[in-house]
Amino acid sequence: MTLSEEDYIKTxxxxxxxxxxxxxxxxIADQMDTKPSSVTDMIKKLSEKNMVNYRKYKGVSxxxxxxxxxxxxxxxxxLWEVFLVDKLDFAWDEVHEVAEQLEHxxxxxxxxxxxxxxxxxxxxxxxxxIPSKDxxxxxxxxxxxSELPVGSEGVCVGVNDSSVAFLKFLDKNQISxxxxxxxxxxxxxxxxxxxxINKREMRISDQIASNLYLEVLEKN
Amino acid sequence: MTLSEEDYIKTxxxxxxxxxxxxxxxxIADQMDTKPSSVTDMIKKLSEKNMVNYRKYKGVSxxxxxxxxxxxxxxxxxLWEVFLVDKLDFAWDEVHEVAEQLEHxxxxxxxxxxxxxxxxxxxxxxxxxIPSKDxxxxxxxxxxxSELPVGSEGVCVGVNDSSVAFLKFLDKNQISxxxxxxxxxxxxxxxxxxxxINKREMRISDQIASNLYLEVLEKN
DNA sequence: ACAAATATTTAGTTTTGTCTAAATTTATTT
DNA sequence: AAATAAATTTAGACAAAACTAAATATTTGT
Numbered sequence: 415m416t417l418s419e420e421d422y423i424k425t426x427x428x429x430x431x432x433x434x435x436x437x438x439x440x441x442i443a444d445q446m447d448t449k450p451s452s453v454t455d456m457i458k459k460l461s462e463k464n465m466v467n468y469r470k471y472k473g474v475s476x477x478x479x480x481x482x483x484x485x486x487x488x489x490x491x492x493l494w495e496v497f498l499v500d501k502l503d504f505a506w507d508e509v510h511e512v513a514e515q516l517e518h519x520x521x522x523x524x525x526x527x528x529x530x531x532x533x534x535x536x537x538x539x540x541x542x543x544i545p546s547k548d549x550x551x552x553x554x555x556x557x558x559x560s561e562l563p564v565g566s567e568g569v570c571v572g573v574n575d576s577s578v579a580f581l582k583f584l585d586k587n588q589i590s591x592x593x594x595x596x597x598x599x600x601x602x603x604x605x606x607x608x609x610x611i612n613k614r615e616m617r618i619s620d621q622i623a624s625n626l627y628l629e630v631l632e633k634n
Numbered sequence: 635m636t637l638s639e640e641d642y643i644k645t646x647x648x649x650x651x652x653x654x655x656x657x658x659x660x661x662i663a664d665q666m667d668t669k670p671s672s673v674t675d676m677i678k679k680l681s682e683k684n685m686v687n688y689r690k691y692k693g694v695s696x697x698x699x700x701x702x703x704x705x706x707x708x709x710x711x712x713l714w715e716v717f718l719v720d721k722l723d724f725a726w727d728e729v730h731e732v733a734e735q736l737e738h739x740x741x742x743x744x745x746x747x748x749x750x751x752x753x754x755x756x757x758x759x760x761x762x763x764i765p766s767k768d769x770x771x772x773x774x775x776x777x778x779x780s781e782l783p784v785g786s787e788g789v790c791v792g793v794n795d796s797s798v799a800f801l802k803f804l805d806k807n808q809i810s811x812x813x814x815x816x817x818x819x820x821x822x823x824x825x826x827x828x829x830x831i832n833k834r835e836m837r838i839s840d841q842i843a844s845n846l847y848l849e850v851l852e853k854n
Numbered sequence: 855a856c857a858a859a860t861a862t863t864t865a866g867t868t869t870t871g872t873c874t875a876a877a878t879t880t881a882t883t884t
Numbered sequence: 885a886a887a888t889a890a891a892t893t894t895a896g897a898c899a900a901a902a903c904t905a906a907a908t909a910t911t912t913g914t
Contacts, residue, residue: 416870416871418870418871418872438891438892439891439892439893440890440891440892448871448872448873449872449873449874450891450892450893451872451873451874451875451892451893451894452871452872452873453892454892454893454894455870455871455872455893456871456872459870459871470879470892470893471878471879471880471891471892471893498744501721501751502744502747502748502751503747503751504743504747511741512739512741512743512744515739515740515741516739519732519735519736520735521731521732521735523724523732524718524722524732527722527723527724528722531721531722531723636900636901638900638901638902658861658862659861659862659863660860660861660862668901668902668903669902669903669904670861670862670863671862671863671864671902671903671904671905672901672902672903673862674862674863674864675863675900675901675902676901676902679900679901690862690863690909691861691862691863691908691909691910
């Protein structure tokens with residue numbers, strides 16, 4: 415797999431949104447900032463290699479082989495993102511570019527060891543799930559903290575209420591997007607709950623909980 | 635700088651051995667496992683970019699710009715090697731291939747943070763010096779432990795006596811190539827010394843010390 | 855110093871991945 | 885169901901980085 419081939423496979427995967435969708439030449443060209451004719455050329459090559467199903471004028475979809483290839487790239491990308499944030503102290507929103515490069519490094523041993531070193535994380539700093547070595551992975555959904563049951567664990571990914579007051583509250587309590595949050599216990603009376611945020615325990619009101627979005631893995 | 639250009643610059647740097655030497659087309663071709671005609675082509679391009687001094691039929695040398703570029707690649711290569719050995723638990727002799735890929739990742743911020751994370755190491759797992767951000771670096775030399783003064787610190791890189799008995803001794807005492815060794819104190823009477831090996835203190839005889847090679851930074 | 859050997863460069867191709875412009879197919883409108 | 889619009893493919897070109905084969909320079913041996 416060349417670097418360029420990997421980029422196409424990954425783009426087709428993302429445009430498919432997990433589904434077995436047929437993706438148009440133009441959609442790929444737009445996404446990759448290239449020309450439709452270039453896409454056609456590359457699609458033919460990927461089709462030769464049995465990475466995509468292709469019927470002229472009808473668009474492409476990934477084969478099983480293509481899907482597994484895409485997942486292995488996604489796995490590498492997200493593991494590197496965890497490394498950059500957890501170990502090198504990058505902010506969660508400045509890792510994408512570098513991870514785009516690192517995801518192309520070829521060494522199974524490296525990825526295995528990196529995975530172990532990071533503690534076999536299930537999600538990246540954006541809350542997106544990390545596929546396992548053999549291409550399995552859970553989907554993730556974005557929910558308000560208030561909607562989740564006790565025991566749920568996820569990554570803070572957004573706010574409902576972006577008023578100055580609420581953002582100040584988050585800041586004062588050292589809650590940032592990208593942080594890991596776990597619901598420890600909920601008080602039925604007022605809906606307040608105690609949570610673990612980056613391993614630190616604290617208590618938040620229902621108002622707070624219904625304004626903070628968490629990305630959590632689906633049960634299955 | 636393309637990947638290929640970086641590889642040529644690095645090769646010319648290594649063939650120059652730190653000197654301002656003129657390197658032949660054939661030497662580069664041999665080293666890079668490519669054809670002399672390809673080398674000529676690339677040299678012309680690098681010459682256009684002021685990375686090398688080139689006179690037809692006379693060979694090439696790096697310009698100051700080229701030298702700094704080479705040093706930045708070497709710096710990245712060696713920092714990644716430290717990462718692979720210290721953090722991911724690779725053996726010192728299996729890191730080269732992966733580091734060859736990682737050295738081409740483009741992000742100054744990444745290298746700065748990696749350097750900090752690793753504790754600003756001065757040498758890689760082979761005992762070779764890591765250039766600083768601005769291209770300064772000390773040379774290293776290979777010496778027998780017995781020849782070095784108290785206080786010296788370096789990396790174990792080889793043995794003089796490769797008898798089974800000696801290798802067994804090293805193994806039993808958990809001394810491996812790639813380990814960091816510091817001379818703490820020497821007994822004048824018998825030449826025995828106490829050393830720190832991977833931060834563990836132990837005592838070795840003169841026989842041992844005169845059979846173990848250390849790569850140490852030169853004083854200057 | 856000159857012929858032979860060796861090293862280097864030039865000229866012309868190849869492959870990969872891209873592009874433009876033209877041709878063709880599919881979709882949309884009326 | 886044509887006509888028009890939009891999407892897609894084809895054909896031909898180009899740049900980067902490699903190659904082969906031929907031409908040219910340099911070095912070496914006598």
